[in-house]
Amino acid sequence: MAPTRRRVLQALGAASAAAIAGCSSDGGGGSGDDGNDSTGGSTDAPAADDGDATGDGSAQDEPQSPEAAARQLVDHLFAGEYEAGQALFVEAYQSRATPAILERLRLGFNAAGGAFQEITGVETSVRSGLDAVDLTLQLERTTAPFRVTVTQDVQIRSAIIAGEYERASYADAGRFDATEHTLEPGGCQLGATVTTPADAEQAPGVVLVHGSGPSDRDLTVGANKPYRDLAEGLASRGVAVLRYEKRTFACNVAAAEHTVDHVTVDDALHALSWFRNRDDVLADDVAVVGHSLGAMMAPEIARRDGRVAGAVGLAAPTRPLADVFLDQVDHLASVGEHTPSGIEQQRNQWQRAAEQIRTGNFEDDESLLGYPGALWRSLDGYDPVATAEGLDVPQHYLQGGRDYQVTVEDDFAAWQSAFGDADDVALSAYDPLNHAFLPGQGPSVPQAYAVPNQVSESVVADLAAWLQR
Template sequence: MKRWIISIVIFSTFLFSSNFEKIAYNYFYALVNENYKVAYNLSSNIMKQHLPIEKIKKIWQQITSTYGKFEKIVKLQIIEKPPYKVFIFTSKFKKSNLNISITLNKEGKIDGLFFSPAQNVEYKIPQYVKSDKFVEKDVKVGDLPGKLTIPKEHTKYAVILIHGSGPQDMDETIGPNKIFKDIAYALSSNNIAVLRYNKRTLYQANENITIKEEIINDVLKAIKLLKDYNYKEIYLLGHSLGAYVAPYIATINDNISGLILLAPPARNLEDVIADQLKFLQNTSNEILQKLQELKENKIPNDEFVLGAKAKYWYDLRSYNPLKYLGKVKTLILFGKNDYQVTLKDYNIFKEHLTNNTKIILFNGLTHLFIPGEKTPNAYLIENHVDAKVIDEIIKFIKN
């Protein structure tokens, strides 16, 4: 199956919080794309003396012969060392990881380039997690590997985490961040069991997959698993696409006590993604026209649009969460710096709130509910789900 929709679009381009950041990225990708003249032109005069074009080329060829082909950036760290600013790109190559450090002087010229072996990015437990309060158990949700974090004290509360779009692991790993792991450990530190599992599209290559096969059927299996563990109150916590379909699941299964929706789209996804692409400023009018035709039902069912067949998009419309709000108590959370599911969706939900629905907008948080600026680059900076978000979820579940 072609890799698709929101989770892939976010890394299709870069927006920059500063001109220095843009220069560092341009230099990095000049190396990756073997545009050595571009890298040379971005360099300071001293750097040009030490690294002429042929030497840059030779160094990069040595790197790729040793580490293999560059695959992706897994982490970005920015260090201030006045008058310098250092950008450390932890990068995944075919054979192993490598730190590529690019130093800029105060004029915005490249003044240093260093390479060093990098370990795999290790998860750091957030300060709000109390590891002695729970245990973690390997489980299976149908045929999908998962983990159940179980509080050591008896509890009646349990939460199922539902992924956003695209192939996702159980931690919803994006760059160095693992937002589902943060949430699972935080809630279980507060006497709430949490079930998370690998998403089906991490394994299943099927161009004809539907949202039921992608998400819904597995959530129903997860509910049954928690019932077998005798949890009395089961909550669904969905992120992005997972939040979009969670209210529907609550209408077809009577075991759901409440919903937590993180950045749920209120509009059809073709509208959400069109706005996202416009924000990223890296798309052709042809793609936007294709999304408009999709919106007007003019695309044949089996034609691909952004990696998914048109019939997948058409089917998604029937699960719009606004149709299903109100059956159970619901907490809806948005980040003000979310460029993927935006204030447009937040305002639509505000207009459709029911008596048992609460909505909160957090300043300074991204689509991942971590602190960061309104750019895709924020996802590459290591961080954790904000403690304020965790506190609101816990209060909501425990009423």
């Protein structure tokens, strides 16, 4: 069945956060994930209106060509002239390119790539009756693609970060083999990829487990594929990896059946059993590696499986997810100088929903914070730290210092408190990394996920060394 496309950060465990920021798909990204409108950094999406925008454009020269309009937008964007940038858009779309949204677009470029240097490339084409201008932006640490579509009367219709995935620099294609498979747990077919070291008859292995929302096997976010980076990087270092489509990406799941067991734990247990039966995998040396909600559930997956060689949590929440989500909204409201006028209303709505979740006053098919009540009910009473403390297997918890979705202060600190002196539990923090373990600087914003990047090599190297200890 065709995957449902929703918003980009749900795949990273932050339902609806990108909707506030105005992220949307306009082509040029990978397949959808959590609602993955996969390009992440688009101004062509419904968003909360920004009350301080003037949008009159009276103080700027009118561009005379699509390229001039695109260049003018870049100039305004990186000069912090967001009202002037908004005025370049078709009037009907100016509410989708408010100063708040444009500011976050600039912050996304800067976070992932550093300061803007210059435009180094321009290509023009026609797409769906609109002039498309593809710009290559030279940033301090990388280049970034920026596509601007322009109407016949030289007004901007959309602007997106439209890059394509590039294999991680540390992934050596000559050192691993990749094969395609289909897992069939409980009436759903999940596309999967197994990546194995090319020079080993048998290798230790890991199964990658997704976060809260729908995601493809690569955890595709814009031009980035963090799970593919991990899989190919680990396989290049001697570790076999299984990654698979999440059930909510591959198949329709009724709201009332959307429990954490049905959409996460049971499929992970099936994947572990399937992976152990391969001749090229050491059956007694397979670990579970979860990200976000998958990391939160990694101790429970390990407990139920009973055979894993280790449990790994990448950005593992320790708090109730409703609290995690509310803190994400607070962060997004605090970033930059411009705040969307609708964010306080959304915060109040989420606060009411969080209270419903705490009291259990909801139906299983009721949507709360972007997820069915069944999911929230199934998580009630689950304590990842207590579950982890009951395990008798090695564990490793890794955390990005720039992660605003699962934080060092509120989540990683709990893992440190529980396991700071434990010999069989490793704790690793990486200051420059965000929730997807992509490096950057400055404030973390959803749009940064769309800028071409790669999972930090230090994470891959540390994880490979720990798995082969």
